[in-house]
Amino acid sequence: MRDIVDRPRRASPPPTSRGHAIVIGASMAGLLAARVLCDHFARVTLIERDSLPAQAESRKGVPQGRHLHALHAKGEQILCRLFPGLGDGLIQAGATRVDLPGDIVWFHFGGYNVRFKSGLTQLAMSRPLLESHVRRRVLAIANLTCLEQYDVAGLVASPDRTRITGVTVRPRTEGRAESTLDADLVVDATGRGSRTPLWLEPLGYPKPTESAISIGYGYTTRLYRQDPTCLTDARIIFIQPTPPHDKRLGALYPIEGGRWIVTLGGYKGGHAPADEQGFLEHAKSLAAPDIYNVICRAEPISDFVTHGLPSNLRRHYEKLARFPDGYLVMGDAMCSFNPIYGQGMSVSAMEADLFDRCLTAAGRQGGLRGFARGFFNDAAKVIDNPWMIAVGGDFLYSGVEGKKAPGTDLVNWYVGHVHNATHHDPALASAFIQVLMLLKAPSSLFHPRVVLRVLKNRLLNRSPVYQAISRGVTPR
Template sequence: MSGEDSSATPRNAVVVGAGLAGLLAASVLAGADYDVTIVERDRLPAGPDARAGIPQAHHTHLLFERGETGVEELLPGIRSELREAGAVSLGLPGDLEWVGPAGVIPRFPSRRTVLSCTRPVLDWTVRRRVSRDPRISFREGARAIGLETSAGAVTGLRLRCGDTSEVIPAALVVDASGRSSAAPAWLVDAGFPAPAEETVDAAIAYTTGLFRRTAPVPGPARGVYLQVSGTSLPRFGIALPVERDRWIVAVGGLRGHEPPTDQEGFAAFAATLASPALAGFLAGAVADSPLRGFRPPGSRRRHFDRTARRPEGFVVVGDAVCTFNPVYGQGMTVAVRQALALRGVLTDHGTGPGFTRRVQRAVAAEAAGPWKIAEAEDLRHPGTRGGHRTPLHRLQHAYLDRVQRAATADVTANYALLDVLALCAPPTRLFAPSVLFSALRHGGR
């Protein structure tokens, strides 16, 4: 559907979705002198509480160093606000009892950091900060249902609130509505082609709960991270400190290795992992929340950057563009980087002709490297559906196996692997001469 509304101005913008990606996009646009309306179908909680629109809110979320520094750049002082709310900074690899696919990772001096807190605390802290901006307002309980366009450009967003519909005039609409985004259907309804999609589904499932320790955590580690140890036992586990002296603990597996959601079964599943560290942790902890299971849909990437025709003034970011296997912890850091990319285009080029395509390409570029990492790892497992296994993947897997083995003995390979996993370096970092030498020297079986 298309229409025309003369009240739209170049400085009215609408952001769909009040998650991290939407909040940061709204802040960027307000900084560029837009009056921004954030449209959210949920009623937003008054404090750091979970909400229905984020079904994974009860599960583990990580903000890698690259994401944390990016949030601080966008919202100066937010790092202190997150720590005041209870977020915990962990050093990598030194603060973790970490077992990778090739074995125990030594606690080398920490090179990177990761911020750990529950998702409701992160969302609430950022939302509270963004809501202070007088240029930003919220429309809660409203569902976005389509675009208004005229002469190939966006003029507004159509909403439904209960039984009534309305149009918010805007010359810029940013869709940050997450995995459930209907952006492809909106484009088709407005006379534009839907983007091509690719999917990879490793059929992951996990169970998560909050715990309190009844005794000090044994040993020097402040967290436990047990990666999938191989195709024969594709299970994993993680325990990290979060706000209010609690720990968030999750166990999971790929297809055929789904964890139970009762406390006894949860502990028994933890005992089957590649290291006894997580089971030992649970032995000295008591539950502080119900256990919740989750089976996310497969990873999906939509190529809005490659569509031949698209309406000027419509941008898609965050999970609406690309979702990842959650075990890699990439999603929030990618969303932060995409907000920085939006700001970069606004700063360098403004909103003149070609703005939308520039932004969409910059957003896609931030997701490309993490997608390649996640896809390649998911395609190791025979139960994974989608994707395209190629001889190149087999070579990559063989080389990465050597790097992972080297990372259990040599700091050069360890730091390079950590830089890539934490999204502080592109995958090509693993092919640097020093890493190649380490893989050859230390990566034998």
């Protein structure tokens, strides 16, 4: 098997090493899980079915990488702790630091967000640039081996089936035989298409229950050459559909190489066509004209790419009564969100951070027996808030279907007033952005100080959206 690690290695293995760990999937969740495992295990093997590019290029196993990817501040904080100097490296490679809402023309809930420098920032770049920098650093770790172009075909269990003891791997290159790799811990980070439920079923484990909120979302993306004469006073444009019946969204985002990535999308039936005229018409039909005004003049430098996402999908591993030792699931394999909220990579980072803490605690308590139960319980708490933000937000739009948590309409009614207030109140805009960036819990918007401010805004300002909500045009 080919060890692609030809980059600088860490001098010695970690002091508290536990044997061998395997991570399946070398995208964001897998890279971060592997980074954490390298501090706790003597050897870590990362297995990826794709050939991994040396540069910032999109690849087949991560098709979403060709679309706009925002990294929230919470995710950036964790990544920079795991990889000191990562932010500087990304900026040197062309990422731009943008202030929210200072650098963004943001139309939502029927109005433009108030613009001011808040100090809340984000690094804007392409997904392949971020992934390539994280990957380069992970592959340089001394006790990590990466097997590229290997498919994990299944799991190997102990005779009594209470423990996963390894995986079977199938090389993608011709003439090489399937083989088995033993491990003390295996992590599934294979994304939304994870086969864990299918792999565990023949071993006698039930499938996890799923929460699926059907959104029928579609992305169409194209790259443009940045032209400052087309966009003079901002770096990002984000136009959200006005609930409940508007379905179309658009975003323009700076990425390295002097490019803009423009993603147009929409809920059920609101997808943007992947042709010149249809794309421009979709941009023109958004709730505000800002993206159209730029792209009708800017130079396109790529073809169109599309991606569909049928639902927010959460697999409730925390609710399973039985789960084998020596096995875990992370990242999109556990929960994948409507991408417009830009949460998936940051949630993967939050899970990796939790994983690190759980492994440290397990080290003190003397072992990994029963580790999965505690991890899944804590991971469910990590996922709860981003899930509430995404699913709650989606239920504002007509046609979105799924089991609605009790109180969703009431919360949305209140959050509608928060949105409305962000059109003119910088303090509320900051509070709201901190929740979106996953720096604060949604419950922070219900702090008495915030509620009072929202009520004050409600009395003083009445925009059309507020009036629509107060007339009872609530989401279905």
